Amino acid sequence: SAVISQKPSRDICQRGTSLTIQCQVDSQVTMMFWYRQQPGQSLTLIATANQGSEATYESGFVIDKFPISRPNLTFSTLTVSNMSPEDSSIYLCSVEARGWNEQFFGPGTRLTVL
Amino acid sequence: GESVGLHLPTLSVQEGDNSIINCAYSNSASDYFIWYKQESGKGPQFIIDIRSNMDKRQGQRVTVLLNKTVKHLSLQIAATQPGDSAVYFCAENLRLQGGSEKLVFGKGTKLTVNP
Numbered sequence: 001s002a003v004i005s006q007k008p009s010r011d012i013c014q015r016g017t018s019l020t021i022q023c024q025v026d027s028q029v030t031m032m033f034w035y036r037q038q039p040g041q042s043l044t045l046i047a048t049a050n051q052g053s054e055a056t057y058e059s060g061f062v063i064d065k066f067p068i069s070r071p072n073l074t075f076s077t078l079t080v081s082n083m084s085p086e087d088s089s090i091y092l093c094s095v096e097a098r099g100w101n102e103q104f105f106g107p108g109t110r111l112t113v114l
Numbered sequence: 115g116e117s118v119g120l121h122l123p124t125l126s127v128q129e130g131d132n133s134i135i136n137c138a139y140s141n142s143a144s145d146y147f148i149w150y151k152q153e154s155g156k157g158p159q160f161i162i163d164i165r166s167n168m169d170k171r172q173g174q175r176v177t178v179l180l181n182k183t184v185k186h187l188s189l190q191i192a193a194t195q196p197g198d199s200a201v202y203f204c205a206e207n208l209r210l211q212g213g214s215e216k217l218v219f220g221k222g223t224k225l226t227v228n229p
Binding site: 004033041042043044045048056058092094102103104105106107108110 | 160220
């Protein structure tokens with residue numbers, strides 16, 4: 001398994017600003033992912049964070065709105081840009097390593113946009 | 115299409131009873147399924163998984179059943195305890211072109227265990 005931390009755990013932001021969320025893993029992992037979970041809803045994959053190359057985005061999510069960095073095998077950031085109230089969600093990172101079967105999730109970042 | 119859904123959005127049981135949470139998936143090519151438990155304010159926690167070459171897998175107090183004929187997945191929790199109260203998600207592992215994979219999550223079932 002892996003221990004995953006996220007910063008910040010929660011934040012309240014003003015419309016039009018940007019927030020960068022950090023995800024740190026205690027061991028090197030092959031795959032890192034970013035999900036969004038809107039209030040009372042399920043998880044939706046935003047993108048796969050690729051180490052050393054651009055992230056792979058899912059339909060409906062674009063790099064300009066959700067830029068992602070993955071500088072090494074234990075760390076990734078997700079930025080929510082030019083925020084609006086519709087971006088109020090929980091943002092979760094998850095990891096998967098070769099040889100593991102499952103994805104492990106971080107505790108999430110609860111974002112409220114006013 | 116890509117969709118994994120649940121039959122019941124809420125489930126309320128008495129402590130000590132057995133719980134059954136159901137899930138339907140749509141992609142017959144999916145080869146791996148996972149159940150997650152999400153407690154309030156926390157990220158999803160892995161419970162149990164099953165590969166498509168199996169129809170049953172047991173863990174501690176939990177059993178997952180897979181029926182590929184009707185594309186149905188269920189999670190059985192034996193002797194449900196108050197600590198089992200949470201939202202439960204099934205997830206389907208889709209294999210995409212180029213060898214990549216992604217998890218598609220169902221809508222979730224909120225389980226409430228009454229003492």
